[in-house]
Amino acid sequence: MTEELASAMAAAARAWLDMLTADQRAIAVGPMPSAEASDAERRRWFYTPTDHGGLTLHQQRPAQQRAAMRLVASGLSRPGFVTVATTMGLENVLDHTEGFVARFDRERGRDPGLYYLRVFGDPAPGGTWGWRFGGHHVSLNNLVVGGAVAATTPCFMGADPASSELLGGAVNRPLGRVEDLARTLVKSLDPRVAVLSPKAPSDFVTANRTTVATGNRVIPLAGIWRDERFPDPAEQAKLQALSDAIDAAAGYTESDHSALEYTAVPKGVAGAAMSPDQREVLRALLDTYFGRVPAAVAPSYDDAALDAVHFAWAGPTEPGAPHYYRVQGPRLLLEWDNTQRNANHAHSVWRDPENDFGLDVLATHRRDHH
Known part of the structure; x- marks a missing residue:
């Protein structure tokens, strides 16, 4: 296929x-x-x-x-x-x-x-x-x-605004289920294990790095651009001011960063510790990421693999508050944040830490055919 x-x-x-x-x-x-x-x-x-x-x-x-x-x-x-x-x-x-x-x-x-x-x-x-x-x-x-x-x-999809009004009182939320399923799940879990921090980070912990590695922490917005600086000093100053304001709003300290930094050992609640109902919500959440691609290449997690998938959250759990979550397991990293623009600016990414960009497959192909 x-x-x-x-x-x-x-x-x-x-x-x-x-x-x-x-x-x-x-x-x-x-x-x-x-x-x-x-x-x-x-x-x-x-x-x-x-x-x-x-x-x-x-x-x-x-x-x-x-x-x-x-x-x-x-x-x-x-x-x-x-x-x-x-x-x-x-x-x-x-x-x-x-x-x-x-x-x-x-x-x-x-x-x-x-x-x-x-x-x-x-x-x-x-x-x-x-x-x-x-x-x-x-x-x-x-x-x-x-x-x-x-x-x-990596497969990234975001939305700004994450929620916007339509005629007749309808609401446009392209990533609504990606957010709502995770909130449903965290509210059903023990917050002492599932919630890593009462404050959400300003963006993904792994950002747009080519490879994911232990110790990864949030990169300021100004660092996630192709060129280091705009030719126009005024535009560069605007970007830096926006980046600084986003970081200031997050208010992250060293201990906060430490609690959220990426580790090879997953943080949060394991699928093995979840009830059948909670596992179904977790599966549905995974589908909002895996369902982005054709079925022929969408991963499938059996019960044993789901046991090793961990879910973790940061920030308040009520709708409208800045929040972040991470799903991590074998060959899997999902990150979500909705913190900027008064929590109406969503980011979501699906990564395979072992094979992003096909690096593992390319190395094997080169070894076997060259």
């Missing part, structure tokens, strides 16, 4: 690349994936409104954009694609929220056309190649090795 999916991805990638001019292809194509230093660019990922690397939708004609989105859709389930498309559209809502002002040293700071697509290597049938799509609050990373999908993480 993963071979069929890889074939569909490759066909979509070739169709998109065939529509591009030589100048566009120079931006849209990167080096072949490998376990070497030449692959460093593919392993860089972001979720801020920075340059994610690749050809933007703005740089493409409508027919090219359609082909680009067909490739993006090939790596997502229908709900996953709808969520990504909604997140991209929220850039217009965020622009409205902020008063339609220019930001980040560019003509339009909140921009639904500023999403980047890049193919790494040659998407030939049976080959080894990858693709990445990203922009503000979206980061999708896919690797094909030997004609089979080998990795789909």
